[in-house]
Amino acid sequence: MSETSAGDIQDLRQRVTWLARTANLSPGKTASGRWLRDMSALGHAEVDWDRGRWAIAPATATLLPAGDGTVVLTGRRPLDLIDQLEAECALFVAEPGVTDEARLPTPATVYLQTESLAELDQALSANEVRYVGCAARGIAQRLQRVELGEPAGQPAWGTPVEHLVVGGARGIDFARGLPDGDGLCRFLVNGRQLYRYRVGGDWHRTEHAPGIWWALAERHERMVRWRSERQVHGEDIGTLFVDQGAPLPPLQARALVLCSGLPTQFGNTARTAIYRNIPRSVADLVARSVRQVVSVID
Structure with a gap:
C-alpha cells in the first residue's frame, strides 16, 4: 500500500486475503473489510467506501497522551523507513497480538521516544515524516455530533428491508x-x-x-464506559469500553486508537471494544459526538 499509494478497495481486499492465506491464516469474507477499518483507525489509510477507493495516508508521527514523550508512526511506511529512523532515534516495534480469530493482524506499531521533540522533529523531517503533535486530542476536539442526513424516499415497494x-x-x-x-x-x-x-x-x-x-x-441506551487507571500531571487516564454491535464512526475510532497506537481490542466475554490510554477529556468528547454520556466504572 505504501508503494502503490492508492487503489481500488475490492482489489486490495482480494490481495489482503491472498496474503493472509500464504501465512496459513483462514480469513472469512468480512476479515479484509475489518482489517481495512482497523488500518483507517490507526491512521495508516483513508477509505472511501462509497466510491470504493483507498489511499495511503502521509507518513506522520503523533504524540501519545500522557506518553512521556512517546510518539507513534502512522501512514506511509516505505521499506527502509524503520531502519533509517532506528539509526537516529530510540525506536520500539510492537507486534500486534490477535485475540480474535476473525480479525487479521495489522502492521506492527512503531514507537519513538525522545527527550527533545525539537530534535525528534528534525530527525523525522529528514526522513520525510511529519510530526503533528497529539492527533488524538486534535481529532477529538474537532468531532462533529452525529446527525441524520437529508430527507430521502422510503424503500421501494417490495424491497426486502x-x-x-x-x-x-x-x-x-x-x-x-x-x-x-x-x-x-x-x-x-x-x-x-x-x-x-x-x-x-x-x-x-x-x-x-x-x-x-x-x-x-x-432509546436512552448508554453504551460507553470508562475506567480510571492512573493520573498524569493531574489528568485521569484510563480504558474505554464500547459495547459491540455499536461501531464507532471512523474519526471517533481514530481519536481513541491514536491514544495508544494499538488497534481496537475486543473482549469476547463482555462483548466490548476496548481502547487503552484514554484521557477522560478525550473519552467525553468522543462520547458526546455520538450522543452519549460516559459511564464511569470502578
Missing part, C-alpha cells in the same frame, strides 16, 4: 421487516447496503455507524 433491534439475546442486530415505529432500516440496492432512518412519516439518509448511535440515543 431489515430494521435495527436493540436488546435481547442478540444484543444489537438487524431483524427482517420494518420497525413498528421510528427506527433505523437497511436494504440492498445494486448490491450495496443503504441505510435510512424513519421518523414519523419521514425518512432520512444516514450511514451504518451514525444511524446506530442515533437509534441508541433515542
Whole structure:
C-alpha cells in the first residue's frame, strides 16, 4: 500500500486475503473489510467506501497522551523507513497480538521516544515524516455530533428491508421487516447496503455507524464506559469500553486508537471494544459526538 499509494478497495481486499492465506491464516469474507477499518483507525489509510477507493495516508508521527514523550508512526511506511529512523532515534516495534480469530493482524506499531521533540522533529523531517503533535486530542476536539442526513424516499415497494433491534439475546442486530415505529432500516440496492432512518412519516439518509448511535440515543441506551487507571500531571487516564454491535464512526475510532497506537481490542466475554490510554477529556468528547454520556466504572 505504501508503494502503490492508492487503489481500488475490492482489489486490495482480494490481495489482503491472498496474503493472509500464504501465512496459513483462514480469513472469512468480512476479515479484509475489518482489517481495512482497523488500518483507517490507526491512521495508516483513508477509505472511501462509497466510491470504493483507498489511499495511503502521509507518513506522520503523533504524540501519545500522557506518553512521556512517546510518539507513534502512522501512514506511509516505505521499506527502509524503520531502519533509517532506528539509526537516529530510540525506536520500539510492537507486534500486534490477535485475540480474535476473525480479525487479521495489522502492521506492527512503531514507537519513538525522545527527550527533545525539537530534535525528534528534525530527525523525522529528514526522513520525510511529519510530526503533528497529539492527533488524538486534535481529532477529538474537532468531532462533529452525529446527525441524520437529508430527507430521502422510503424503500421501494417490495424491497426486502431489515430494521435495527436493540436488546435481547442478540444484543444489537438487524431483524427482517420494518420497525413498528421510528427506527433505523437497511436494504440492498445494486448490491450495496443503504441505510435510512424513519421518523414519523419521514425518512432520512444516514450511514451504518451514525444511524446506530442515533437509534441508541433515542432509546436512552448508554453504551460507553470508562475506567480510571492512573493520573498524569493531574489528568485521569484510563480504558474505554464500547459495547459491540455499536461501531464507532471512523474519526471517533481514530481519536481513541491514536491514544495508544494499538488497534481496537475486543473482549469476547463482555462483548466490548476496548481502547487503552484514554484521557477522560478525550473519552467525553468522543462520547458526546455520538450522543452519549460516559459511564464511569470502578
